[in-house]
Amino acid sequence: MALVSGSTEHTSEDALSALVNLVEADLEACNHVIVGRMDSPVTLIPQLAAHIVAAGGKRLRPLLTLAAARLCGYPDRDGGARHVELAACVEFIHTATLLHDDVVDESQLRRGLASANAVFGNKASVLVGDFLFARAFQLMVEDGSLKVLAILSAAAATIAEGEVLQLVTQNDLTTTEARYLEVIQGKTAALFAAACQIGAVVADRSEREETALAAYGMKLGIAFQLVDDALDYVADQATLGKTIGDDFREGKITLPVLVAFVAGDERERAFWQRTIEAMQQTDADLDHAMHLIAGHGAIRATLERAQWFVQEAKAALLVFPDSAIRRALADVADYTVQRLR
Template sequence: MGGADSLTDTKAQEQNSVASPASGERSALNALSDFLRDDMESCNREIVARMQSPVPLIPQLGAHLVAAGGKRLRPLLTLASARLCGYEPSPERQRHVGLAACVEFIHTATLLHDDVVDESTLRRGLASANAVFGNKASVLVGDFLFARSFQLMTADGSLKVMAILSAASATIAEGEVLQMATQNDLSTPIEKYLEVIHGKTAALFAAACRVGAVVAERPEAEEAALEAYGTNLGMAFQLVDDALDYAADQQVLGKTVGDDMREGKITLPVLAAFNAGDEAARGFWLRVIETGDQTEEDLPHALALIEKTGAIQTTLDRARVYADAAIEALSIFPDSPIRRLMIDAASYTVSRAN
C-alpha cells in the first residue's frame, strides 16, 4: 500500500465503483422492466390484490410496503426467465405472474422479519414497517405474507414449483439463523460468510429464475442454467449490498450507512479489513464487532480502515466473479433481446449505488 495519494486514489476508485451511479446503471433494470412492462403491471396488480384482508392492519401495512417501492428484482427475474424460455401465457392462465407475486411475498415476509431482528428503522429510505406499526404487527403480517405465498404456490398446481419455492423458503430461514450464529465473530471463515449470503439471498434468486423454466416446461439443462444464473446473481447482489453499507451515500442507499457494523454483522468488507489489518486495527475491530463497544467516532475510523486495506475493492472483485458466472450461465440460451437484458442486469449488479 502506498502513501496518502494512493489511498485517496483507491478511495475515489471505490466510491466510483460503488457509491456513484455508473453509466447506464439506471437503464439496466429499467430496460428489463420496460421490456416486461405488461407482465410487471399484472404482477403488481396481483401483489396488491393478494395483500387485501378483512383485517384492516394487513392492507395498511401492505400499503406502506408498496409505497416504499423497491426494485421488484426477484419477481422480475421470474418473469424474465419465463419469457427467456419461450413461455406463452393465455389470457386465462398466467402462471409466471402468480409465481412472480409469490416470490415477492416470500421476499417481503423475510424483510419484515429481518427488520424486527435487526431493529432497523429505515427501509428503502422510509421508516421501516416495524418502526411505524411495531414489531408484533411486522412479524404477524410477515407470517401472513408467507401464508399468501403458499396459497399462490398451491393455486399454481405444480408440485415441482412448490418443492422449489418451499425449499428456498427453508434455506432463507437457515441462512438468517446462520448469520445470527456468526454475528460478532471475527473468526468466521469467508467460506462460512458465503454460505450465509447464499442462504439469505442467493437461494431465492435461484428459485425465482428456475421456476420460470418450469412453467415453460423446458428441459432440466435450462432449469439448471437459470438456477445457476440466479444463484450467482444473488451472491453478487448481496456482496455489493454488504460493500454499500460501508461505501454508499446514505440518501441514495435508503438505509443508515454503518448499520452492519452497529449490529455486529460479519460481512466481507469487515473480514477483509480485519484480516489485512495491523495489530491496532485488529484490536479496533475486535472491540467494535465482537464486544459491541462502540462510540460515535468508531464509524469514521472503520471507514478509514476499510479504505486503507482496500476491503471494498476486495468485495467488489469477488462480486464481479459471481456476476461473470451468472452471465456465463446464460450461454446455453440463444441470443435474444431478453437474454441481453438479463446479461445487462448481471453487469449492473456490481455497479449499482443502492
C-alpha cells in the same frame, strides 16, 4: 469462455428499465395480483403491507421470474399467467423476509422511509410477515405444480437457515469467507435462484435450462449481497435509503470487515475485536471502521469478488440463444456491481 455481454454504455438504471420494458405487461399484471392478495378484512394487514410496498423497491426478484419465463418461451400463443402469479408469490416471500429482518435488526429505515416495525411496531410486522408467507404458499398451491412448490418452499426454508446462520456468525471474527458466502447464499441468493428456475419450470423446459437459470440466479444473488454489504461502508444514506453503518453497529460479519481484519496490524485487529466482537462502540468508531476498510482496499476486494460472480451468472445464460431478454438479463447482472461505482 465467451461471456454474454451487455452494453457498457448502459447505466444501472438503464439495465433495469430495459428488463422492465420487455416484461411490462406481465409486471403490471403481477402488481395487480400483489395488491389484490394483500387485501384482508383485518385492516391493519393491508395498511402495513401497503406501507412496505409504497417504500418502493425495484421488484427485482419477480422481474427475474417474469424474464426467465419469457426467455424460455412462456407464455406461448395459447397464453398463460402462471409466471405472473408465481412472480407475485416470489415478491411475497421476499417482503415477508424484509418485515422479519427489520424486526431482528431493529432497523428504522427501509428504502429511505420509516420501516414498518418503526411505524406499526414489532408484533404487527412479524404477524403481517407471517400473513404474506401464507399468501405465498396459497399461490404455490393454486399453481398446482409440486415441482414449483418444492423449489419455492425449499427456498423459503433456506432463507430462514441463512438468517439463523448469520445470527450464529454475528460478532465472530473467526468467520471464514466460505462461511460468510454460505450465509449470503442462504439469506439472499437462494430466492434469486428459485425465482429464475421456476420460469423454466412453467415453460416445461429441460433440466439443463432449469439448472442454468438457477445458477444464473444464485450467482446474481451472491453478487447482489456482496455489493449491498460493501455499500454499508461507503454509501450516502440519502442515496441508499437506509441507515449507513447498520451492519457495523449490529456486529455483522461481512466481507469488507473480514478483509480489513485479516489485513490489519495488531492495533487494528484490537479495534475490530472491541467494536465487532465485544460490541463496545463509540460515536467515532464507524468513521474509523470505514477508514480502515478503505485503507486496506476491502471495498475493492469485495467488488472484485462480486464481479467474479457476475461473470459466472452471465456465463450461465449461454445455454440460451441470443435474444433481447437474454441481453437484458446480462445487463442486470452488470447492474449489481455498477451500484458501487
